Structures are given as C-alpha cells and as structure tokens.
Amino acid sequence: MKTGTHEIIHRLPIELELILSIMKLDRSSVSPEVIEAMAGPHIDWDRFLDLTKEHRLYPIVYANINKYNLSFIPAQVTSQLNQMFVRNTMKMLQLTAVMEKVCHTMEQSDIQSLVLKGPVLAEALFGDFSLRTSKDIDLLVPEESFEQAEQLLLQLGFQPDEHVPRALNAVKRNKHHLSYTHPESRIQVELHWRMSSDSFREFTFAELWERRRQTKKTSKPVNYLGHEDLFTYLISHGARHAWFRLRWLADIECMMRSEMKWNTVSEYCRKLDLMHVAGQVMVLLSELFDVPLDSRCRTMADHAKARRLAEEAVKIIDEYIYLLGKQSPSAAKAYFRTYNALILTPRQQWKRRINRFYPNYLDIKLLTLPRWLHFMYFPLRPILWFWRKKKRITV
Structure with missing residues (x-):
C-alpha cells in the first residue's frame, strides 16, 4: 500500500495544511513534533480558526489538541476552539432530540x-x-x-x-x-x-x-x-459540491478505516455512474489525508478522470469559502461550470439539458396560471426564462 505524491496538499494554505496534520495524529502518520515545527510564527492563527470553522473541522482539531497535549498551540486559539466545540455539542444534542422525535412520529x-x-x-x-x-x-x-x-x-x-x-x-x-x-x-x-x-x-x-x-x-x-450505501452517498454528495468543505472528505477518511465490502462498493459505483467520483475521492484522500490505498482503491484512483477532478476540486477547496459571501448565485454557478463539465457523465449532462425544456417552479412563481392553462407553461418556457434573467440583471 502507498500514499500519494503530496503535490496537491502543498497548493493549500499553510494553515489548512496544519489543520490536516493535526487531524492525522490519530493515525500516527504525523507526530506532535512535526506539527510543532509547522506551527511557527508564519501561521496566521485567525485564518487557522476561520478555516477550522468554514471546513467544519474544529471538533476533531480541538479534540486532538487536547488528546495529544499540543501546548504550543496559542492559548487564545485553544480557548476559541473550546467555545466552538461546546456550542456544537449542545447543538448536536438538540438536533438528536428533534431527530428522534420526528422519526418516531413518522414511524407511528x-x-x-x-x-x-x-x-x-x-x-x-x-x-x-x-x-x-x-x-x-x-x-x-x-x-x-x-x-x-x-x-x-x-x-x-x-x-x-x-x-x-x-x-x-x-x-x-x-x-x-x-x-x-x-x-x-x-x-x-x-x-x-x-x-x-x-x-x-x-x-x-x-x-x-x-x-x-x-x-x-x-x-x-x-x-x-447501510454501510456501503452511506459510502456511495457521501462520495456522491461531496463530489457534487466539489468538496469545498473538507469535513466531507474527513467523513470518508474515517469510513476508510472501518470494514468495507469493496466489491459491493465497486458494484454500487458502476450502477450509479460513480467510478470517476470514487477515483477522485481516492486521489484526494491519498494526497490530503495520507490514506494508504490498496490495489482495489488504487484501481479507482487510476480512473482516467480521477486526478483532473481532484485538481479541480482543490482549486475550489482553496478559494470557494472566501468567495461565498462575494458572489451572486449566477456567478457561483459559473464558478462551478468547468468542474461540473467534468463531474457529470454524458448521460447526466443530456438529462440536465432535457430538463431545461420542462417548466419549473420558478416559471410558476413568476407567472401564475389557472390549472386549465397549465399546458401554456411549455410554449412560454423560453419567454419566462428570458424574463427571469432580465429581472435578475436589472435588480
């Protein structure tokens, strides 16, 4: 088994590299001494905190700082991580209670x-x-x-x-x-x-x-x-969002350490058109999380589109969270255009194009017609689409 070349991780900010290194302590691929050498005066600790929050990684980062007694991390950083950790624990307990109530009501x-x-x-x-x-x-x-x-x-x-x-x-x-x-x-x-x-x-x-x-x-x-269903769902969900939050990759990295029926995973990925996505995930896990790949995972990583998809995702991981508050929905969509062209299979692209000819709920919100005239949404679709675009530009 072997890991990646680490070319990709060095394109990320040093603060994000430090975060990933702290997360790797549980697997002994990085030592506290290595992390202490990384955590020098060149680290922007405000950016470090922002990145742990934006990538939703602060619970594991805080837990590992405590577990491995990383006393060289500035006290004010640890204190802020602790506050986020406590708030998140309360939120998760609240979510759990509501989840149980909703699911029990559904079951009844x-x-x-x-x-x-x-x-x-x-x-x-x-x-x-x-x-x-x-x-x-x-x-x-x-x-x-x-x-x-x-x-x-x-x-x-x-x-x-x-x-x-x-x-x-x-x-x-x-x-x-x-x-x-x-x-x-x-x-x-x-x-x-x-x-x-x-x-x-x-x-x-x-x-x-x-x-x-x-x-x-x-x-x-x-x-x-189920275990393999969850794995294929998580890689599909993360890939559709270009992995702009590393928490999604951290979830999958954790799953990789558990018992996995890889023949079943491969079968599911083939049925669901996810082989290129599985390859992208393996490249990212190898490069960013030092996950060792056996022959079955290496075969996925060798997919023709895997590395290109991984490289496009890293651009978005690096940049997207800083653009979230500055982009309009249309600009954000354009930002993903190159990535989406790679992630979608020809069948998925064809189906998405066909769906554009079908009236959607935005058309109906823009122009409300009585039920007996609903058939008119089909010929009016191009006009309503142009009308929406014009309103968006003039607002």
Whole structure:
C-alpha cells in the first residue's frame, strides 16, 4: 500500500495544511513534533480558526489538541476552539432530540424514513455526537409518502422555508428536497424524496430500506443508510459540491478505516455512474489525508478522470469559502461550470439539458396560471426564462 505524491496538499494554505496534520495524529502518520515545527510564527492563527470553522473541522482539531497535549498551540486559539466545540455539542444534542422525535412520529404514522447525515453520521463514524458538526436533519422518505410526511412536520410546528408552487409536478422534477424550520428551536429539517437531483442515478427507497441500519446511542432507534450505501452517498454528495468543505472528505477518511465490502462498493459505483467520483475521492484522500490505498482503491484512483477532478476540486477547496459571501448565485454557478463539465457523465449532462425544456417552479412563481392553462407553461418556457434573467440583471 502507498500514499500519494503530496503535490496537491502543498497548493493549500499553510494553515489548512496544519489543520490536516493535526487531524492525522490519530493515525500516527504525523507526530506532535512535526506539527510543532509547522506551527511557527508564519501561521496566521485567525485564518487557522476561520478555516477550522468554514471546513467544519474544529471538533476533531480541538479534540486532538487536547488528546495529544499540543501546548504550543496559542492559548487564545485553544480557548476559541473550546467555545466552538461546546456550542456544537449542545447543538448536536438538540438536533438528536428533534431527530428522534420526528422519526418516531413518522414511524407511528407508518412512514418509513432514513436519516442521511447529521447526528447518525456522527455516531456511525466517531461514536460521539460531539465530534462532527451538522446544521440540519436530512430525512429521506419514499416519494409517495412525501406529502404525508410534510403534513406531519407541519403538525410538529415546522414551517416551510419558502413557498414553492406544486403545479405540473415541477417541484419533484426540479428539486430533491424541501426545507422546514421550527420557529422556536430554529432546527431545520430537509425532507428528501431523493438523495440528489434526478440527473443522477440512485437506488430505490425500498433497496435502501432493506439495507438500513439503526442507531444504538439514541433513546429511540433511528434508521439510516447501510454501510456501503452511506459510502456511495457521501462520495456522491461531496463530489457534487466539489468538496469545498473538507469535513466531507474527513467523513470518508474515517469510513476508510472501518470494514468495507469493496466489491459491493465497486458494484454500487458502476450502477450509479460513480467510478470517476470514487477515483477522485481516492486521489484526494491519498494526497490530503495520507490514506494508504490498496490495489482495489488504487484501481479507482487510476480512473482516467480521477486526478483532473481532484485538481479541480482543490482549486475550489482553496478559494470557494472566501468567495461565498462575494458572489451572486449566477456567478457561483459559473464558478462551478468547468468542474461540473467534468463531474457529470454524458448521460447526466443530456438529462440536465432535457430538463431545461420542462417548466419549473420558478416559471410558476413568476407567472401564475389557472390549472386549465397549465399546458401554456411549455410554449412560454423560453419567454419566462428570458424574463427571469432580465429581472435578475436589472435588480
């Protein structure tokens, strides 16, 4: 087994290299002495803190600073990490309580549900809710149960984050989830009927349900994805977002240290058009996290598109968090254009183009027609698209 060339990691800021090195202490690939040599006067500690927060890595960084007694880290840095750690622990406990209540309510109404990430992922990966961050609860239900599940959320006091017209099945065609927030707790639930947009292949809910697991550390069992299903979902989710938060890669690095049925993973990746994504992940893990790759993982990393995809992702990892507050949605979309051209397979690109001809919920929000005139959205689609673009430019 061998790791990467480390060419990619040296393109990242020295502060981010230091963060990754602290995270590697658990695997003995880096020593405290090496980290002390890195943590010299050239480190911008404000940037270090910002990066731990933006990449959502501060729980593990803080835990390792304490575990390995890295006393050379400035006291004010450790103090701020501690404050973030405590706040996150409280938030994760709150999320866990709400997750249990929502899932139990679904079960009582005979609605099957699978939690995709959040507290269940913290338990599955680290055995500790405090070592991972999460802003919401991602809940997957069968598409035919979505409306009933939505009504249950409303009965529990959650409110929709936006009004989305439901005509022409446009919501389910253009989106894969809707978000709801409780006005008192401010906890958000993303209710999914798919794990990603319909441009991407995925297993049916019934298949995922058959392979499900249950939490062990919650007061009531909560269902979540099977081990290999979770792995393929995480690599697909992270790749679609270009890994601009390293927490997603840290999740997968942790999974790599567990028992994995690699033949099953390869089979799933082939079925879901994810072989190039799996290759990208292996390159990134090898280069950034020093993950040793055996022959099966090395075969994935040798995919024709893997290294190019990894290099494009590193550009975004390096730059994107600094651009988030400065870009319009259209500029952010343009920023990802080169990356998306690589990450999407020809079939996915074709399906995405076809979907552009179908009316979406934005058309319906722009021009509300009576039900008997809904067929007019099809010929009006180019006009409504141009109208939206013009309004966006003139605002």
